[in-house]
Amino acid sequence: MKFENKNVLLFDLDGTLVDSAPDLALAVNQTLTELGMATFDQDIIHGWVGNGAQVLINRALSSSVEVSKTLDSALSEKALAIFLAAYEANVCVETVTYPNVGDTLKALKEKGFRLAIITNKPERFIAPILSGLGLNGLFELIIGGDTLAKRKPDPLQLNFACEQLAVTANECIMIGDSKNDILAAKAANMQSVGLTYGYNYGEAIDVYQPELVLTDFADLLTVL
Incomplete structure (x- = not known):
């Protein structure tokens, strides 16, 4: 499959561009x-x-991907503050960036694509990561969780990106590694690419059911 008439590429961050799991x-x-x-293996x-910082810490407090329905809200709030500071x-x-991410992003920008980030990570952490990995200056718009x-x-972030960039959903592609990315794209009537890692x-x-599934980030250059 080759996409046509696409001008804007919306990228998830964690699991798509960068492997932030160790930190x-x-x-x-x-x-x-x-x-x-008790602590857990990486x-x-x-x-x-x-799903963002609050859900991550609630899962840790619940020792499970399914958050406990009896989780104490005060404990959750305290834990989140500790986590965010840490x-x-x-x-x-x-x-680190995943293989081929940096070179591919630069090549896509040179080809004239407008690049944006739409992530569930809190906004204040995004710029330090991009700067630390040499990715700053590539993205026209950054929307955090x-x-x-x-x-x-929810499609709100994607719809907002279209408004801010003055484009239609049909001109964009959402690119991510998670069901959250694909479901948001479908809700926004936007095509998507799913990545198998992350x-x-x-x-x-x-x-x-994204429109396309890729195993290598560099393959974006062959389908755009």
């Missing part, structure tokens, strides 16, 4: 240690990433 896991375990709770925490101090220590009232899989809770991304 997120460090901050989660620092939080749990401070609260006197691989387990990896499976909890993708993560801010180590936001780009072990975080707390930029608006709702986030993926954080999708152990599910195959093609289950959610």
Whole structure:
């Protein structure tokens, strides 16, 4: 498949452009240690990433991807504050770009595509990561998980991006590794590309029927 008449590429961040799981896991375990709770292996925490900081920490407090219905709200609020401080101090220590991401993004920009980031990660962490990994200056618009009232899989962020960039959904492609990206794109009547690596809770991304599934980020150059 080759996409036509697309001008804007909307990228998820965690699990799509960067592997931030090591630093997120460090901050989660620092939080749990401070609260006197058991810590977890990075691989387990990896499976909890993708729905924003509050959901991540609630999953850690619940010891499960399914958040406990009896989770104490005061504990959740306290844990989130600890986590955010811990993560801010180590936001780009072990975080890396996935293979071919940097060169591909630069090539896409040189080809004239407008690039934007739509992520569920809190906005304040995005710029330090982009700067630390040499990706700053590539993106025309950045929308974080707390930029608006709702986030993926709700289409609000995608619709807002279209408004800010003065384009239609038909001119855009949402590119991500998670069902949240694909579901948000469908709700916004936007085509999407699913990536097979990243954080999708152990599910195959093609289950959610993006228009195209890729295993290598560089393959975007052959379909655009």
